[in-house]
Amino acid sequence: MVVWALGLNQTSAPLNLPGRFSFALNEMAPALQKLRLIFGNADSTHRQVEAVILSTCNRTEIYCAGEFAAQEHVMRWLAEYGGVPPAVLRSHAYLLKNEQAARHAFRVTSGLDSMGLGESHILAQMKDAVRVAENAGMLGATLNQLFQDSFEIAKHVRTATAIGTSSIGLATAAVRLAAQLFEDLRQTRVLLVGAGEVIELAAVHFAARGARHIAVANRTLERGNRVVARVGGEVMPLSELPARLAEFDIVVSCTASILPLIGLGVVERALKQRRHRPMFMADLAVPRDIEPEVKALQDIYLYTIDDLAQVAHEGRTGREASVTQAEQIIDSGVQRFMQWAARHGMVMLIRQLNAQFEGWRASELSRARKRLSGGEDVEIVMEALSRGLAQKMLHGARAELRAGDTAERAEMEQTISRLFLREGR
Numbered sequence: 001m002v003v004w005a006l007g008l009n010q011t012s013a014p015l016n017l018p019g020r021f022s023f024a025l026n027e028m029a030p031a032l033q034k035l036r037l038i039f040g041n042a043d044s045t046h047r048q049v050e051a052v053i054l055s056t057c058n059r060t061e062i063y064c065a066g067e068f069a070a071q072e073h074v075m076r077w078l079a080e081y082g083g084v085p086p087a088v089l090r091s092h093a094y095l096l097k098n099e100q101a102a103r104h105a106f107r108v109t110s111g112l113d114s115m116g117l118g119e120s121h122i123l124a125q126m127k128d129a130v131r132v133a134e135n136a137g138m139l140g141a142t143l144n145q146l147f148q149d150s151f152e153i154a155k156h157v158r159t160a161t162a163i164g165t166s167s168i169g170l171a172t173a174a175v176r177l178a179a180q181l182f183e184d185l186r187q188t189r190v191l192l193v194g195a196g197e198v199i200e201l202a203a204v205h206f207a208a209r210g211a212r213h214i215a216v217a218n219r220t221l222e223r224g225n226r227v228v229a230r231v232g233g234e235v236m237p238l239s240e241l242p243a244r245l246a247e248f249d250i251v252v253s254c255t256a257s258i259l260p261l262i263g264l265g266v267v268e269r270a271l272k273q274r275r276h277r278p279m280f281m282a283d284l285a286v287p288r289d290i291e292p293e294v295k296a297l298q299d300i301y302l303y304t305i306d307d308l309a310q311v312a313h314e315g316r317t318g319r320e321a322s323v324t325q326a327e328q329i330i331d332s333g334v335q336r337f338m339q340w341a342a343r344h345g346m347v348m349l350i351r352q353l354n355a356q357f358e359g360w361r362a363s364e365l366s367r368a369r370k371r372l373s374g375g376e377d378v379e380i381v382m383e384a385l386s387r388g389l390a391q392k393m394l395h396g397a398r399a400e401l402r403a404g405d406t407a408e409r410a411e412m413e414q415t416i417s418r419l420f421l422r423e424g425r
Helices: 025-041 068-082 086-092 099-109 121-135 141-160 170-181 197-208 221-231 238-247 264-273 292-296 305-316 320-373 378-402 406-420
Strands: 002-009 050-056 059-066 094-097 189-193 213-218 234-237 250-253 279-283 300-303
Touching (some): 002 068, 002 099, 002 141, 025 050, 025 068, 050 121, 059 068, 059 099, 059 141, 068 086, 121 141, 121 197, 141 320, 170 197, 170 250, 170 300, 189 238, 197 221, 197 250, 234 238, 264 279, 264 292, 292 300, 378 406
Parallel strands (some): 250 279
Antiparallel strands (some): 050 059
16 A cells, blocks of 8 residues: 655646646545546556545645555546646646655645645645545545544644744735735725635634725635625625725735636726725735736735745744754654554555455355265365365466566565475475
8 A cells, every 4th residue: 555645736836737726625525536436447456546635725636545556547637637738747746655745744734835834724624625535435544544643743733833833824924915005904995806715814814903894706605605704794796896896905816717817907997996095916826816917007016926925934934943843743753654554554465365365265165065066076176176276376476476577586486485485384
């Protein structure tokens, strides 16, 4: 059993690529079901592959446990989902295996791999991803252990280190920059475009600062209502955004749209209606929701995800010791998980061997009984039974001895000798 992770994020790929592979929470279960069908139609050894999809505004990762060769099926499936050739996805994706995959999962859950060091909302996102995989029947013992360990490690990191103290994520960075432009956020009207986790966090932060009014624009009003339910305000259809943009002093956008939602002409009209009162805009989407040309307009203060990442990076200053301590906790967790995986793998192998041998035994015994019931001599039937079992047991060893190059055959000879030619057996 191999644990591996296939991923794509804002640092591994161009800005216009990661957004193609994003999954909303309600899209993950159907995606996992489709992946299960692909595994089922592939080689029989891939049918037991476990899978969990993690998708946020700046990363999509698929964690799997099973035969490593199955990653080719996942690569092709994900490339098809994003509408790009597999070679393009392969050139920008990262593929991590065993210890590296476990360490990456633990670092992500603990907030060490986030744009804002110590961001805590990724833990909730990971828990949602695991829950969806479990409900879809794609969470087995190995990935369950991996993520339960990751949750425990994240908790340990946050309680034993200062890694989460004053952590600055993208949403927090947007609020901080907006507060630098407007002296009193209590007099501002805020428009949030989208309804994902980052937008929800931004809503909470602006509400905590006492923003006068908060509106959420989203294609699906139901998801927008979930955000507003926490902070108050209004939900409006995305189609109303061009007509109402001038009403808002602050605009924060983070959607999965492939094309920009807020164009130069719309912003220019809004500025005229506002009589050029300044407007703060933060584009947290990948690819971008706001046309880059908007940044050149006077009275517009537009910050992209790269600008906000730099602000978030400042939160790392003075916390190097905490990072080192957190990495040590993670290293210990990786060792424990790999030890568990080795034990679990051995148990699973023994179970598979027992099942296979039991199948052979039952098959030969059934054949022997049929021959006996037909009146054949007992000695002849017993001889055939024993020979049939021996042939089945030795078939794999013989095939391996005939395969491979000289060095591989020599190593296989030693292994088979240890297994089958022991003295006193």
